[in-house]
Amino acid sequence: MDNEIASCFNGDKLNLVSPVILKQNLAYIFTLIGLTRLPDPDEYSIIEDFIRTSYPMFTIQEFRIAFKLATLGKLDCNVEHYEKFSGKFISQVMNAYKSKANDVRKQIKPINQLPVPKLTEDEIVDFTRNDWNNSYKTDFNKIFNTSRVFDILLKQNKLNIDPNEYTKIMNIVNEDNIARINKMLPVEAKEFKEQIKNANYFDRQCKALVLAKYFENETNKI
Numbered sequence: 001m002d003n004e005i006a007s008c009f010n011g012d013k014l015n016l017v018s019p020v021i022l023k024q025n026l027a028y029i030f031t032l033i034g035l036t037r038l039p040d041p042d043e044y045s046i047i048e049d050f051i052r053t054s055y056p057m058f059t060i061q062e063f064r065i066a067f068k069l070a071t072l073g074k075l076d077c078n079v080e081h082y083e084k085f086s087g088k089f090i091s092q093v094m095n096a097y098k099s100k101a102n103d104v105r106k107q108i109k110p111i112n113q114l115p116v117p118k119l120t121e122d123e124i125v126d127f128t129r130n131d132w133n134n135s136y137k138t139d140f141n142k143i144f145n146t147s148r149v150f151d152i153l154l155k156q157n158k159l160n161i162d163p164n165e166y167t168k169i170m171n172i173v174n175e176d177n178i179a180r181i182n183k184m185l186p187v188e189a190k191e192f193k194e195q196i197k198n199a200n201y202f203d204r205q206c207k208a209l210v211l212a213k214y215f216e217n218e219t220n221k222i
Contacts, residue, residue, distance in 0.1 A: 004065065005104045011059030015052050018131065019144055022048060025060055029067045030085065037083040042180050045141050046192060049201070050087045055094055066097035075100060086191070121152045132215050140176075140212040141205060150207040159214060166206070173205045 012021065026047070030038060039047055055063065069075045070093045077096035081089045119127070128149045135142065143149075153159045161169075177196050181189045195201055 002104050002107065005062075005069075005101060006108060008059055008061035008065050009101075009105070011061035013056060014058050014060055014063060015056035016145065017060045019048070019135075019142060021060060022051070025064050028064060032067055032071055033079065033081055035081060035083065035085055039085055041139070042183060042192075043085075043188060045139060046195065047085060047087075047090075049141070049204075050090065053201075054087070054091070058094070062097070062101065063094070066093050069097065069100065121156075125149050125152055128211070129215050129218070132212065133219065137212070140209045143208040143211050146204050146208045146211060150211060153211075153214065159210060161210060166210075169206050169209050170202075173202065173209055177205075 014022070029035075051063070066075070070077055070079050073079075075093065075096035076099070077092045079093070124145065128144045131144050150159070177192075181192060184192060196205075
């Protein structure tokens with residue numbers, strides 16, 4: 001089992017893995033843990049953001065094996081999810097896995113590795129643009145690698161946002177969040193209200209909407 005864990009260290013980081021791959025692995029995990037009440041689209045968006053921002057440097061392979069180990073009883077954590085794949089449940093499993101993974105890392109002898117090729121800034125933007133353009137475009141919150149792409153385009157002077165325009169963006173995001181809350185169960189609504197109070201989370205939402213509008217304008221120019 002230690003060898004299986006070690007093989008997961010070199011994989012796709014959770015903050016960079018594509019939405020499609022993440023969704024496929026979550027479907028596997030839901031089946032593995034016996035989750036019968038699957039998250040609705042709003043819940044899924046929250047789950048996806050929580051995973052990417054809370055465990056960015058873990059690989060998708062590690063995330064998957066963590067729940068496999070927990071289900072097998074090989075991690076020191078509670079695997080009772082009460083039909084809710086919540087941030088609290090995810091944290092219990094991942095914190096227990098982190099302890100196990102650290103033990104495995106200590107046993108691995110360092111080896112000379114070839115440098116991992118890095119994407120250029122334009123390639124990073126192109127990937128996010130293509131992913132968004134090929135999606136259903138129903139939720140700007142699902143734009144991939146939001147902050148990184150926003151910073152790149154801002155540095156390239158491709159995002160011209162005056163204060164009045166950004167105020168409109170914030171109003172739209174606030175209205176969208178209120179609409180989401182009205183569709184949620186009370187417990188979920190309370191959890192989401194706490195999340196959007198986080199300035200960094202709200203800022204990321206605004207950046208995502210700016211990018212959605214930017215990509216839309218680019219498409220209309222073609």
